[in-house]
Amino acid sequence: xxxxxxxxxxxxxxxxxxxxxxxKRIKVKxxxxxxxxxxxxxxAFVTISAIGANSLPYLKNSCESNDKLCSTAVKGNxxxxxxxxxxxxxxxxxxxxxxxxxxxxxxxxTDKNGFDLFTRAMLGARNSLIIAGLAITxxxxxxxxxGMVAGYFRGWADTFIENLSNVLLAxxxxxxxxxxxTFFNEPDTTGSANTRPLxxxxxxxxxxxxxPLTRLVRANTIAYAxxxxxxxxRSVGAKSSRILxxxxxPNIVPTLITFALAGLAILIVAEGALAFLGLSVEAPVPTWxxxxxxxxxxxxxxxxxxxxxxxxxxxxxxxSINLLGDVLAQRFNSREAIG
Amino acid sequence: xxxxxxxxxxxxxxxxxxxxxxxIALRFLPGGNDVVVALRTGPGATPEQxxxxxxxxxxxxxxxxxxxSWMKDFVTGDWGTTFRTNQSIAAEVKRAMPxxxxxxxxxxxxxxxxxxxxxxxxxxxxxxxxxxxxTTSAFAMLSMPNFIVAPLLILFFSVNNKWxxxxxxxxxxxxxxxxxxxxxxxxxxxxxxxxxxxxMRVLRSDMIGTLQNDFITTAxxxxxxxxxxxxxxxxRPSMFSLVTSAAVNVGALMGGVVIVEQIFSLNGMxxxxxxxxxxxxxxxxxxxxxxxxxxxxxxNLFVDLAYAWIDPRVRASRALG
Numbered sequence: 001x002x003x004x005x006x007x008x009x010x011x012x013x014x015x016x017x018x019x020x021x022x023x024k025r026i027k028v029k030x031x032x033x034x035x036x037x038x039x040x041x042x043x044a045f046v047t048i049s050a051i052g053a054n055s056l057p058y059l060k061n062s063c064e065s066n067d068k069l070c071s072t073a074v075k076g077n078x079x080x081x082x083x084x085x086x087x088x089x090x091x092x093x094x095x096x097x098x099x100x101x102x103x104x105x106x107x108x109x110t111d112k113n114g115f116d117l118f119t120r121a122m123l124g125a126r127n128s129l130i131i132a133g134l135a136i137t138x139x140x141x142x143x144x145x146x147g148m149v150a151g152y153f154r155g156w157a158d159t160f161i162e163n164l165s166n167v168l169l170a171x172x173x174x175x176x177x178x179x180x181x182t183f184f185n186e187p188d189t190t191g192s193a194n195t196r197p198l199x200x201x202x203x204x205x206x207x208x209x210x211x212p213l214t215r216l217v218r219a220n221t222i223a224y225a226x227x228x229x230x231x232x233x234r235s236v237g238a239k240s241s242r243i244l245x246x247x248x249x250p251n252i253v254p255t256l257i258t259f260a261l262a263g264l265a266i267l268i269v270a271e272g273a274l275a276f277l278g279l280s281v282e283a284p285v286p287t288w289x290x291x292x293x294x295x296x297x298x299x300x301x302x303x304x305x306x307x308x309x310x311x312x313x314x315x316x317x318x319x320s321i322n323l324l325g326d327v328l329a330q331r332f333n334s335r336e337a338i339g
Numbered sequence: 340x341x342x343x344x345x346x347x348x349x350x351x352x353x354x355x356x357x358x359x360x361x362x363i364a365l366r367f368l369p370g371g372n373d374v375v376v377a378l379r380t381g382p383g384a385t386p387e388q389x390x391x392x393x394x395x396x397x398x399x400x401x402x403x404x405x406x407x408s409w410m411k412d413f414v415t416g417d418w419g420t421t422f423r424t425n426q427s428i429a430a431e432v433k434r435a436m437p438x439x440x441x442x443x444x445x446x447x448x449x450x451x452x453x454x455x456x457x458x459x460x461x462x463x464x465x466x467x468x469x470x471x472x473x474t475t476s477a478f479a480m481l482s483m484p485n486f487i488v489a490p491l492l493i494l495f496f497s498v499n500n501k502w503x504x505x506x507x508x509x510x511x512x513x514x515x516x517x518x519x520x521x522x523x524x525x526x527x528x529x530x531x532x533x534x535x536x537x538x539m540r541v542l543r544s545d546m547i548g549t550l551q552n553d554f555i556t557t558a559x560x561x562x563x564x565x566x567x568x569x570x571x572x573x574x575r576p577s578m579f580s581l582v583t584s585a586a587v588n589v590g591a592l593m594g595g596v597v598i599v600e601q602i603f604s605l606n607g608m609x610x611x612x613x614x615x616x617x618x619x620x621x622x623x624x625x626x627x628x629x630x631x632x633x634x635x636x637x638x639n640l641f642v643d644l645a646y647a648w649i650d651p652r653v654r655a656s657r658a659l660g
Contacts, residue, residue, distance in 0.1 A: 182369060
């Protein structure tokens with residue numbers, strides 16, 4: 001505690017860069033550890049809840065006594081529509097309360113159709129995490145391959161890949177996403193309830209994530225391609241594929257992990273943005289972006305929880321991922337590579 | 340001069356490729372011409388009607404011919420009318436452009452105006468309580484996409500306290516300045532928050548690097564005051580990344596922040612583009628894309644000039660090259 005006081009003291013040295021270096025280290029590390037575990041705990045909670053969203057225990061137990069009022073994501077109940085969360089004693093439902101039904105319900109309240117928002121947020125987590133996770137996995141795999149080839153062989157392969165990614169980058173990102181998503185979604189002519197497949201949006205996100213990842217990996221590969229151990233491997237006659245996968249790849253893996261985390265956070269947000277515009281998977285399957293979009297109309301009547309609760313879940317998830325990425329980047333000391 | 344010419348050739352190439360790809364991609368959207376016809380005539384058009392509409396709009400010609408005739412229209416300035424409502428495309432763009440320009444300018448001014456002093460002070464008092472508060476809040480803001488910020492702002496400023504209208508109604512500054520600024524307040528804030536966070540982090544880390552340089556110590560030793568040292572000596576050489584990211588954001592914001600525009604019911608470039616894609620207004624989309632591309636070119640030019648201003652060595656090397 002005393003350490004901190006010294007730094008914030010008015011009499012601190014005028015040029016504090018050198019003077020405050022030592023106490024800062026300790027402080028940052030300690031703070032980082034707590035937030036790191038909080039972030040991991042939240043992500044674990046969301047992941048486990050997302051996997052088991054169909055049978056969330058938190059809900060079942062709380063409403064077993066009165067089965068009629070039990071709300072799940074698949075079974076809405078209009079009698080309990082737009083109820084504020086239990087803890088929000090200050091909030092009132094904008095809809096006329098039905099006699100005999102509770103005034104507050106669940107950890108996050110209910111939406112217009114009487115769906116429990118917490119359950120839906122966790123079902124949404126399933127979609128959002130699967131889409132963003134698969135997209136970053138494929139994007140990273142392809143980007144790593146292209147970037148390593150471009151950075152190691154240089155020459156015409158480098159030129160070709162560079163031009164390809166330049167064109168992709170010059171293309172407005174949102175338009176590209178809209179094109180891809182609408183192109184692969186069959187126009188709905190039958191008017192029946194259609195659930196759009198996941199893969200067009202994953203493909204759109206993969207394509208959007210390839211160029212920046214390729215660039216980053218290429219820069220990292222170039223840095224290692226000239227190192228002595230690579231030259232040594234080549235001089236004893238190692239094949240290019242062996243050098244790429246056994247010599248260079250292990251060295252850029254730490255950087256790749258930090259890219260993966262940063263990219264995951266960006267893609268969750270991107271998926272949310274597309275869903276907000278109605279371009280992601282469609283209702284009845286929720287995603288966070290679509291839930292927030294659906295909540296912006298009741299927001300005007302004072303039903304703030306419908307938009308803000310999924311927003312909170314999304315914010316905490318993205319924040320946790322960013323925090324972990326930051327912690328890892330510091331540990332691997334690969335900050336220059338990112339910036 | 341050669342440098343400028345090469346840049347120009349490069350950008351024209353990119354513009355042509357991007358607009359051409361856009362025109363191809365548009366034609367391959369599901370439904371194709373049927374959707375255009377349906378949107379124009381309503382459902383249940385007879386084959387004769389369909390053929391007539393397609394001929395009128397010139398959709399029966401080969402793709403390349405269509406593309407070149409579009410390009411001719413663009414260069415001559417005769418942009419034609421929209422497929423569906425027969426309104427002048429130029430008028431549509433003219434209506435959408437100011438909204439995007441205002442949003443971009445206000446957002447940038449707000450974000451930079453707060454970010455620069457905060458970052459400078461944070462870097463100067465590194466690891467102070469102020470610095471930690473600033474970096475932590477910026478980190479949190481970066482994890483808040485605008486469709487999360489917007490509902491929060493609406494709740495606090497439009498629903499709970501009716502300070503700002505929601506949805507925003509666009510008014511020109513000249514007609515009613517107060518309504519104009521009221522309408523733009525929340526969208527601007529929504530845009531400025533993530534911008535601020537990005538600028539603040541970039542400038543702070545660059546500034547910390549600059550402050551470790553010898554010339555800062557020299558300036559100190561000469562007896563230069565703190566404010567002068569920070570803003571006259573240290574700020575300019577720390578601005579490379581800031582200028583780059585600010586310039587990139589000008590382009591991104593001019594392209595329209597579709598989500599913000601949609602939430603606040605503002606009709607900017609972003610909404611125009613997206614709705615034109617959904618309405619299969621091929622030429623309108625292409626005009627929007629080409630305008631964006633041209634803006635990108637000017638931004639790149641501006642960034643190059645700014646680099647020369649920040650660091651005279653850039654100027655020297657270019658004169659030699």
